[in-house]
Amino acid sequence: xxxxxxxxxxxxxxxxxRVTLRCSPRxxxxxxxxxQQSLDQGLQFLIQYYNxxxxxxxxxxxxxxxxxxxxLHSELNLSSLELGDSALYFCASSDDLSQGGFxxxxxxxxxxxxxxx
Amino acid sequence: xxxxxxxxxxVSVSEGALVLLRCNYSSSVPPYLFWYVQYPNQxxxxxxxxxxxxxxxxxxxxxxxxxxxxETSFHLTKPSAHMSDAAEYFCAVEGSQGxxxxxxGTKLSVKP
Numbered sequence: 004x005x006x007x008x009x010x011x012x013x014x015x016x017x018x019x020x021r022v023t024l025r026c027s028p029r030x031x032x033x034x035x036x037x038x039q040q041s042l043d044q045g046l047q048f049l050i051q052y053y054n055x056x057x058x059x060x061x062x063x064x065x066x067x068x069x070x071x072x073x074x075l076h077s078e079l080n081l082s083s084l085e086l087g088d089s090a091l092y093f094c095a096s097s098d099d100l101s102q103g104g105f106x107x108x109x110x111x112x113x114x115x116x117x118x119x120x
Numbered sequence: 121x122x123x124x125x126x127x128x129x130x131v132s133v134s135e136g137a138l139v140l141l142r143c144n145y146s147s148s149v150p151p152y153l154f155w156y157v158q159y160p161n162q163x164x165x166x167x168x169x170x171x172x173x174x175x176x177x178x179x180x181x182x183x184x185x186x187x188x189x190x191e192t193s194f195h196l197t198k199p200s201a202h203m204s205d206a207a208e209y210f211c212a213v214e215g216s217q218g219x220x221x222x223x224x225g226t227k228l229s230v231k232p
Contacts, residue, residue: 005163036219046210046222059217093163109220111156111163 006030007096007112015118021082024115028075028096034058035077036097036109037069041090052077084119091116122147122213126223134231139183139198141226143211146192152214153194155185158225159207167209170194181205206230 006029016022028035037049039062048061052071063069066084071077081088095109127142145151152171156164168179175187185196194211208227212220 005165007163038220045224046220048215048217048219048221051217051219059219061215061217061219095164108166108169111165113161113163 005110005112007094007110009092009094009112009115011115012113013116013118015120016084017120018084018086020084020119021080022084022117024079024081024092024094024117026077026079026094026096026112028077028094029098029110032096032098032110033075034097035071035075036095037063037077037079038093038095039090040093040114041087044090046093049079081117086119089117089119122151122215122221124153124211124213124221124223126209126211126226128226129224130227130229132229132231133201135203136200139196139201139205139228141196141209141211141228143185143194143196143223144192145194145211145213147213153185153187154212154214154220155179155183155194155196156210156212156222157181157207158210164210167196201228201230203230203232 008027010025033054036051040046049063051059069079091114093114095111097109123146125144154169155167168177170187178184183198208225210225211223215221
């Protein structure tokens with residue numbers, strides 16, 4: 004158990020809909036990362052938040068957005084869903100004490116499996 | 121730009137045999153490199169990481185990896201495979217934004 008929790012575990016929805024995925028980082032971790040894992044694209048970094056502020060952006064679509072709240076939990080919002088958005092979405096957290104230097108391990112949650120029908 | 125290439129999407133070994141999973145990286149700066157394992161229906165777990173302290177890195181579950189700059193490689197090995205090692209393994213390099221850039225993954229099967 005990594006200490007990172009994600010809800011829901013599974014989500015089935017229809018094209019055009021909007022969903023929200025939730026992540027609670029490990030206690031004390033200030034950084035939250037979102038990754039998408041799909042069969043064709045593999046594991047791809049979407050976005051990172053550090054202590055409530057967006058720090059880095061990866062291959063995140065404009066239809067997707069995220070935020071990190073004062074209690075440090077994060078939400079990933081996916082809108083105007085398409086079939087191709089079906090994937091496993093992971094959240095990871097780290098304490099990020101070095102603030103960019105990479106000696107801080109990322110701990111992954113169990114993921115949310117999104118199916119768009 | 122940083123990237124990693126994992127050679128072999130599927131590797132099959134017999135129980136007790138050597139496990140060798142290959143990873144080559146591309147980076148314009150000294151890289152930070154990682155190996156993660158993913159068991160079915162679970163998240164990723166860090167096996168080991170290279171952060172320039174030592175070229176031979178020992179990780180959890182009996183795995184180790186050797187950083188070879190001349191070969192731009194960071195192959196993962198384990199002397200003796202167990203059935204419980206069956207999983208998917210991902211090599212990753214730190215990106216310029218502090219994120220992880222993953223390879224496509226290698227599925228390891230262990231035959232009894």
